[in-house]
Amino acid sequence: MRYLPLSPDDRAGMLAKIGVDHIDALFADIPSDRLLNHLPKLPLHKGEIDVERLMGRMASRNVSASSVPFFVGAGAYKHHVPATVDHLIQRSEFLTSYTPYQPEIAQGTLHYLFEFQTQVAALTGMDVANASMYDGSTGCGEAVLMAHRITKRNRAILSGGLHPHYADVVRTLSAMAEAECVTLAPDVLGHEDILSHIDSSVSCVVVQTPDFFGNLRDLRAIADKCHSNGALLIAVFTEVMSLGLITPPGEMGADIVVGEGQSIGNALNFGGPYVGLFATKSQYVRQMPGRLCGETVDADGTRGFVLTLSTREQHIRRDKATSNICTNSGLCTLAFTIHMSLLGQAGLKRVAEINHANAVMLADELNAIKGVSVLNQSFFNEFAVRLPGNAGHIVEQLAARHIMAGVPVSRLLPDAGLDDVLLVANTEVNSDDDRQAFVDALKEVL
Amino acid sequence: MLNRQGRPTTPGDALQSDHPTFTGNKALSQIEPLIFETGRLETTGVDYEAPKPFVARLGGFERKSEIGLPGLSEPEAMRHYVRLSQKNYGIDTGLFPLGSCTMKHNPRLNEKIARMPGFSDVHPLQPVATVQGALEVMHTLSHWLLELTGMDAVALSPKAGAHGELCGMMAIKAAIAAKGEAATRNVVLVPESAHGTNPATAALIHFVVKPVPVREDGTVDPAVVASLAGPDTAAIMLTNPNTCGLFEKDVVAIADVIHAAGGYFYADGANFNAIVGKARPGDLGVDAMHINLHKTFSTPHGGGGPGAGPVVLSELLAPFAPVPFVRHTEDGFELVESEAEAANHGAHAFGRMTAFHGQMGMYVRALSYMLSHGADGLRQASEDAVLNANYVRACLADLMSLPFGNRPCMHEVLFDDAWLKDTGVTTLDFAKAMIDEGYHPMTVYFPLVVHGAMLIEPTESESRVSLDLFIATLRDLAMAVKRGETERFTGAPYHAPVRRMDETRAARSPILKYTPPEPILQAAE
Amino acid sequence: MGETKYTKDHEYIRVEGDVAIVGISDYAQSQLGDVVFVELPKLGKALSKGDEAAVVESVKAASEVYAPVSGEVTEINSGLEAQPGTINEDPEGSGWFMKVKLADPSELAGLMNEADYKAYLASIH
Incomplete structure (x- = not known):
């Protein structure tokens, strides 16, 4: 062997x-x-x-995103990742190292974690970020528990624009942790009245922007009402690339910002591994879950980095820890950091603009098809369209024509009465020809 | 005739001593700045054409503030991260005997396969008809895990070991609630030797943690468990083999005691690598166990993740498994994604652990590892892992102290610091001296049940030659301790990229991100 | 200055009139190592004997400080939050945690005096 x-x-x-x-x-x-x-x-x-x-045979039974015009999103996005990223993360010293508990021989990992934390804090507009969570959805669950610890309350309000899987994760965790969780009805247009649900019994309000249906949401009034009631605002995103173009949640008063970082540096991987981003205000850092990397000096006075504030964690605090998390998303974090370092703010802004431009063009062209209407007033690279028929069936018909049209809302919300609504994402990877092929094929099947 | 200028071809009288350099670099060991100190705000290492003019639809939410993140050109980025990598120790660098972490060889075939576009470039919400191969991977992996553990069902989606623990304990909580005992059955017994994640997990979902003392021989006594168990017992969380490197020889009796009390047996599968193909948790009375694919089945640790923590469940807990799960029907593979759908198949799914379907990238690597080893190779790997640990034990027992006597261990061997008493050298010092010798230290100060613990797990990936040199090194270090050469330890490491770090300073005034010095801020504005 | 008494959890208490000064013993600080963080109770908090009164953390350990007696917190040493190292440098002096107004002076009887505490420390080693 x-x-x-x-x-x-x-x-x-x-x-x-x-x-x-x-x-x-x-x-x-x-x-x-x-x-x-x-x-x-x-x-x-x-x-x-x-x-x-054997494995290749199984792989060949899947249709890969790059092989077709591809418009599937809903929390995971097909983006271009520079070749440099995948080369670097396969370096033995990154790939085969462990959690950096021996900092003298793990400065490589610690150094990039420090860069990662800085990048996430800057993107979200927050004071501090941790060294990653498993993914956006589990990070969202942890954020709610953190809010409960800070406010010493246990009632969370989930926006109807929160990704249904995220809401399911929070609901499951809340039920098990014996906390209350109120989920508002699915909200395609982003017009829900969250404010009326906020009172002094509420620990936190969880709002996603861009939301599950693509709408950009104003968090400021929600933040204000949360704060005047002693509650926290948790802002969620599933498309981190949007932060290159839109106002970060930190500038709209969010107390905890949590989201999915897959779009930067990471492949689709059929849903995982991804990388959860988690940021908050300085005053809450000791209630944060997950690992934190901090700057210090060594015995010779040379700058270096270590894992710090570890007394929050399970290996020291055991049943009094802030979370049970141990392993996080190390290598996906590295991929994020390298890709983000290559982009810089200039590159991120540019690629975000392309995403938005491509989505706007597609929305206009789809909206022009008889019987099809785009439902969003605002969006980044994904929007909801109402089709004259069952969205799931139409997606299957288009898949047979080698077009991946998007995600039927009913796949995640089977009982919401939204069987005719399709989520469509367009990123920088689709060409004008891809867009045209989608529009033509949709006209044909309708 | 080409050496006309008389270039020297021998080292001559090169100086022996350490020579300070202008840059502070030492040849291949480079001092590396943060990207924020060298990058420029206007630079990007990725070329995209500007989009054609269009009217934005951002609803007034355009970002107006500067993000403040510089970019690097491709060669700069490449060099920066390669230099950082050179400051890291990995399994490919050398022996990595980190107890309980199973730092075994990571085959690159698995990396190659995980990068096949049919696996890496597939979206979790594509039509199910277009991902039949991905579902087949999940189905096949499940089959292997169930066969190796002798259990009834598997929930693949947990993202790491601790997440798997959470999943298993949630299934237990759901089963207790289904019996109408939620209000009364809420105590979880956790041995003192357990990983910190066990009590943290139980507490997270509002179980009351009751510690179980460990007996003299490092294992759990069923009589003690019996004295603690009762109608309030929800479960015991037992690691087996345990963190002292010992197989819980009374595991069956412990399972019986817990079951008789009406509780469930959660096994922490972190140390499954010792017994794959030798014993099946399902035959030992286990009701739920997570499996760290990144330990036992070789998916890379990646500097702290990503992991994957599938949970195998007994017949009693199987109906409560979370969504999603894969079903194999005449028409192919089908994905059950909601609790309502699960109910149609007679299941009582307790909910959902994560968005989408879990760590597909890790499933592919783990399955490729299993197929490579096969039934025979997996058993041989466990035997070799146990053999290697016992070999280390046998070769060091005369110099270092074994808290539970010189008896066979499983895949890791636990020493304590009794042999260091009054030498002026601590467990930490000893570990740091190993770094100078080119080794990653073992796990230190864990488990907590022995003083100054040193937990060595060589794994099956080490050759005898490699083990012999490791043993000779530890023997030399141990003799040096006994000779009183304390400086070799207390100041170590001397040869790593950095010396010992000031962790007090890091924790007292935490600096958790880069903040540019003032003048540079102004220049950027 | 009153007599200093100790608990088995290594808190000390020094009574001055009807107010008691509470902190952690020199042995406790040496076991913890460099203290990096403390969380003190709110002023006016009513503590019952055995309540979790404060939290003290070093780099590698976290520990609760339990109220050795019942009473109301009348003063906290808020300087510790910025200078937690004081606890290492002078645990039984300027590194005190809080002052408590004794609710039941008879509770003091159950605590160890310095000689007993020294004997106790010797016994646990």
Whole structure:
């Protein structure tokens, strides 16, 4: 077996040194009637050629985003990632290192985590960011628990524009943590009345912008009402690239900002691994979940970085920790940092503009089709359209024509009565021809 | 005749001593600034054409403030991150005996396969007909995990070990609620040797944590569990093999005690690498166990993630598994994404752990690892992991102290600091001296049940030659301690990219992001 | 200056009139290592004996400080928040945590005096 260096002779010699005559002597603590006396009923080992063939066969049964005009979003987005990013994250010293608990030989990881935290704080307009969460949805759940700790209340209000999976994650966690969670009805137009739900019993309000349906939401009045009632505003985003172009939640009064960072640096990966971004105000840093990297100096006075404020974490605080999180999204964080360093604010703004321009053009062209109407007043790179028919069926018909048209709202909200609404995203990767192909094909199937 | 200028070809009288340099660099060891100190706000390393003129539809939410993040050209970015990588120690650098973390070889075939466009470039919400291969990966991975653990169902979606723990404990809480015992059954027993995530997870979902003392031999005594268990017992969270590197030999009796009390047995599967193909948790009375794909099944640790923590469940807990899950029907693979849909299949899904379907990138790598090893290779890997740890134990037992006696361990061996008493050298000092010798230190000060713990997990990836040099090094260091060469330890590391860090300073006045000095701020405006 | 008494959790209490000064012992600070953070109770808080009164954190450890006696918090050493190192430098002097107005002076009887505490420290080693 190519991954196992020991030879039969090595094994025999080592057993002799240990002083036992059979490997099973080392497994003697396993009750003998529970020790397997046969191999698991699974295939035997295989060489690279066979494994690649088997896995390649499965891969070939999936339609990849780059192979077709692609307009699917709803929380995960197809973007261009510079070749440099994937090359660098595969460097052995990044790929095969552990959480930087020994800072003297992990300055590479710590250094980029410090850069990552700086980038996330700047993008969101917040004071501090942590070293990442698993993804946006789990980060959203953690943000709600954090708000409960700070306000010592346990009632969260979720906007009807919050991504339904995020709302499900928060609802599940809240129910299990015995906290209350009020979810407002799905809100296609972004006109919901959140303010009337905010009173002094509320711990936090969770609002997404751009929301699940693509609308850009004004957070300022919500923040004000939250603050006058002693509650916190949690702002969520699922498309981090939007922050290159739109007012960051930190400038609209958000107390915690949490979102999905996949769009920068990371592939679609069928939903994971992604990278959760989490930022807050300085005064709440000790209530934050997750790892934090901080600057310091070494014994010679040289600048360096360490994990810090660890007493919040499970490995020290155990049942009193701010969260149970241990592993985070290390390598996805690195991919984000490298891609963001390449973009800089100039590149990010440019690519965000292209996204918006492409979405605007597509929205106008779709809106011009008879029976099709774009529902949004404002949006970034994704919007909702009402179709003259079941959106799920139309998506399938277009898929058969090798066009990935978008996400039918009913896939995530089966009972919302929105079966004719389709979410359409257009990013920098689609060409004018791709857009035209979509418009033409949609006309044909309608 | 080409060496006409008489260039020297021997080292001559090169100075032995450390030589300060103008840059502060030491040849390949480079001092690297932050990108914010070298990058320029107007620079970008990615070329995009400006869009044609259009009317924005941002509803008045245009960003007006400067983001304040500089960019780097491609060569600058490449050099910056390559230099940073050179300050890191990875498995590919050398032996990485970090106990409980299973730092085994990460095969690059898995990386290659995970990057096939059919896996990496697929959206989680594409029509199901266009992702049949992805669902097949999930289905096949589930089959392997169930076969290896002897359990009934698997929830793949948890994002890491602690998230898997949360998922398993949520399933337990849901099952308790379904029996109408939510109000009364709320105590979770957690041995003192457990990972910190166990009590943190239980507390997160409002269980009351009751610590279980560990007996003299480092394992849990079923009689003690019996004395703590009762009608309020929701579960026990037991790591097996435990964090002392020992198999809980009374695991079956412990499971019986818990089940008799009406509770569930949660097993922390962090150390599953010791017993794959040798024993199945399902045969030991386990009701739920997470599996760290990034430990046992070799997906890269990546400097702290991403991980993946699928949870296997017993027959009793299977109906409560969260959405989504994959079903195999005559028409192909189907994805059950909502609780209502799950109910149509007779399940009582407790909810959802994460958006989409979990860590697909990790599923692909783990499955590719499993297919490569096969049933025979997986068992051999466990045997080699245990053999290597015991070899280290046998070769160091005369110099270092074993808190539970010189008896066989599983895949990791635990030493304490009794042998360092009155030497002026601490566990931490010893670990830092290992860095100078070119090794990553073992896990130190964990588990908490022994003083000054040193937990060594060599994994199956080490050759005998590599182990022999490691052992010889630790023996030399141990002798140096005994000879009183304390400076070699207390000042270590001397040869790492940086010396010991001032963690007090970092924590007293935290600096958590870069802030430009004032004059540069003004220049940018 | 009154007699200093100690708890098994390594808090000390020094009574001056009907007010008691509470902090952590020199042994406690040496075990914690460099203190980096403290969380003190609010002024006026009514503590019952054994209540969690404060939190003290070093780089690698966090510990609750329990009220050794019942009473109302009349003063806190707010300078510690900016200078937590004072707890390491002078734990039983300028590193005090809070002053408590004794609710029940008889509770003091159950605490150790300095000699007893020294013997207790010796016994746990």
